[in-house]
Amino acid sequence: PATSMEELVSLCKRRGFIFQGSEIYGGLQGFYDYGPLGVELKNNIKAAWWRTNVYERDDMEGLDASIIMHRLVLRHSGHEATFSDPMVDNRKTKKRYRLDHLVKDQKADVQARVAEGMGENVENFPALVAALVKQPARASGALIAAGVRDPFSGEVGDWTEPKPFNMMFKTTIGPTADEDSYGYLRPETAQGIFTNFKNVVDSTSRRLPFGIAQIGKAFRNEITPRNFIFRVRELEQMEIEFFCAPGTDEEWHQHWLDARLAWWEAQGVPREKIQILDVPKEDLAHYSKRTYDLMYDYPTLGHEEIEGIANRSDYDLGSHTKAQGELGLVAKVDENTDSIAKLTIPHPETNKPVVPFVIEPSAGVDRAMLAVLSEAFTKETLENGSERIVLKLRPHLxxxxxxxxxxxxxxxxxxxxxxxxxxxxxxxxxxxxxxxxxxxxxxxxxxxxxxxxxxxxxxxxxxxxxxxxxxxxxxxxxxxxxxxxxxxxxxxxxxxxxxxxxx
Ligand code: ATP
Structure with a gap:
């Protein structure tokens, strides 16, 4: 396997896997172009995922939904209100950072002083970030007093209060730019699956349990894109929304955890290189009943998320359905008076309409590519003493x-x-x-x-x-x-x- 990110970046550029986007105009941060070999590898990864999750199963349908979506989809999904990361600005350099990234990049003693300033235990990093977000006025002072440095200038920053920054890309639709003529580039492919739930059920006569799979681009205006293709602003996702009867969700969650680990193994990403993070209750997204994050051991970066497998309860369909009050929803959802569809399906036992629970395995194509390349990367000394670099990719990739x-x-x-x-x-x-x-x-x-x-x-x-x-x-x-x-x-x-x- 690769021992550093640099050797992968260099191979990718040298051999035509991955280039910086808009490079001849100085490049655009967070955007990458896949070259002659990159496009093949990427297509092969996606084909392998589709084969395993759609063709080799009998409980899955495919979908390719549009990228630009109605603003109401992203309002009722919760993204308008909550799809944001906390950011801070340095008044001196005018640079902007994602708060958690900034704090993570500091030396341990600096982190400890920030925690002290906030009255939090530094052992628990998410708790520290949460405290900074919750008390923005105090956070600004704590960051400055602790001597938190600007990674760009290397000097201690004059930090503003943390503020939420919504990561969705907005775009105007049609020739008139009035208030409501905007839509969003989807920040995840998942919403296209939920909005088509009824279409798929009606056109395929599917009954529970079954899933819908989709591969496609998603867009996130990341505050600090970094680490090559690990964190980009235009990404690709391979997502499944698996619909099941309430009460069977925990079993299906386990099923998908096992299935996904087996798939990674078949792509040459071994089980022992992936840690399963059972996300602690206090760090769970508001819609999630339970989430497993698969943390792959990336060169240079260490363990970072390659895929999330979430039990999303009935939150998503419950948020997008009309007649919410009649459906006995388990999740806490915001009122929806815009939707024109009832997103229910007969319960497999009682036949009564029910809003199913959802298990969502969501993997990034770009992060998959990085992991696959990293595992395949091999430096060998041959019998004659010369050295060779060889990518020991699985043949199908x-x-x-x-x-x-x-x-x-x-x-x-x-x-x-x-x-x-x-x-x-x-x-x-x-x-x-x-x-x-x-x-x-x-x-x-x-x-x-x-x-x-x-x-x-x-x-x-x-x-x-x-x-x-x-x-x-x-x-x-x-x-x-x-x-x-x-x-x-x-x-x-x-x-x-x-x-x-x-x-
Ligand atoms: P992170 O915490 O690293 O920002 P996330 O928890 O926001 O990731 P999810 O919303 O769960 O990520 O997205 C599902 C998957 O999509 C991730 O596991 C990852 O593989 C991929 N992904 C998400 N954001 C990015 C990005 N900016 N660049 C590349 N891949 C991404």
């Missing part, structure tokens, strides 16, 4: 499945065979197969090790009957990324050989 390399790029008899092999392998539908004639063979091998190509197929003079050994005619060399073993395979058997190993 590899951006390029096979590279077909003609040993001489200006010999028509060799390139024609190589091109024909490429075209044949491409037809197998395994993903990208690359015709590779860009350099010498050693360089090609090194590049494909670094981008995780499982197999390199080389066409040489023996292949076309012009080498030393006539028995090698119509065979190619296949090189294995991990073992470095080279095997001679008949062209007629190559497709089956590759297919058997890439499954």
């Amino acid at each position: 590899a951006p390029i499945k096979v590279a077909v390399i003609p040993l001489a790029r200006n010999r028509e008899e060799i390139t024609a065979v190589a091109r024909a092999i490429k075209a044949d392998l491409q037809k197998l539908g395994l993903g990208r197969v690359l015709y590779e004639d860009s350099g010498n063979i050693g360089k090609a091998y090194r590049r494909h090790d670094e981008v995780g190509t499982p197999y390199c197929v080389t066409v040489d003079f023996d292949t076309v009957g012009k080498g030393e050994d006539a028995s090698l005619t119509d065979t190619v060399t296949v090189r294995d990324r991990d073992t470095l073993a080279q095997e001679r395979v008949k062209i007629s058997e190559l497709a089956g050989w590759i297919q058997g190993r890439l499954r």
Whole structure:
């Protein structure tokens, strides 16, 4: 695995996985572009998630909802009021920080002095942040007195009171910019699932329990985007809302915890690199009955959230439904007089309409990519003493499945065979197969090790009957990324050989 974020960032740029967004104009913070290999890896991760969670189950439907949503969706979801992070400004540098990030970045003794100033126990970081938020007037003084430094200038800041900062991106819709003609870029994909609950139930005749899965972009105006693609402003999520009868929710919550850990393992992110955080009651979001955060051990960052698996009770559908008063909701919801739909489904036992409970496994594609890359990253010393970097990606995730390399790029008899092999392998539908004639063979091998190509197929003079050994005619060399073993395979058997190993 990678030992630092820097070595991943450098590999990603060098080999074309990830670039800074708008780079030729100086870059835009919190936005990244996925390059030729990044787009393949990302698509492969999403396809693996979809396969496991939609195709291989019989209790799931897919969805692709729009990104811009009605302002009332985000009002009744609770996002207008509560989707905010506390921020503080430094009056000296005019820089703005997320309060918890700022305090976390300070030295332990500074943190202790902040806690002292607030009269809180520093052992419990969330409690300290909560205290700072709850007593903003006192917080400003405590941060200054404790000598909290501005990470930008390195000097002690002149800190303002913490204020909530709503992270939703707003945009105007249509040609007239009147008061109500705005919508939001969704801050999570989940809301599109809740607003389509009735459409999906009516069009598929689903009964409880069942889920709706969605992959797509979400947007969060993070105060301090940082740590490469770990915290970005335009992100992608893979989310499931699994609807079940009240009373069966705890069992399903456990089911999804186990299922999701197994999926991560199958992507090469081992169980022992993920800590399960059973989020303490006092830190739970207001809608959550219980939440497990999966904390992956990222290089340089340490354990940070890669996926959240929440039991959201009947809060979401209860918030978006009409006739709330008649439905016996368990969650405390705000009044909704705007919705035109009753979001109920027959109870599997009584057949009476019920607002189901929801289990939500919500994973970030960008954070998945970082974890998958980090686990695959391997530095090896070879027998001859040289060092190589190799991405030991699971074959189903590899951006390029096979590279077909003609040993001489200006010999028509060799390139024609190589091109024909490429075209044949491409037809197998395994993903990208690359015709590779860009350099010498050693360089090609090194590049494909670094981008995780499982197999390199080389066409040489023996292949076309012009080498030393006539028995090698119509065979190619296949090189294995991990073992470095080279095997001679008949062209007629190559497709089956590759297919058997890439499954
Ligand atoms: P954090 O506490 O790290 O900000 P969160 O608790 O706000 O994350 P959720 O709202 O639970 O995150 O979102 C679900 C998933 O979406 C997260 O587990 C993460 O993988 C991903 N995600 C959330 N915010 C970002 C972001 N700014 N950049 C990249 N991925 C993100």
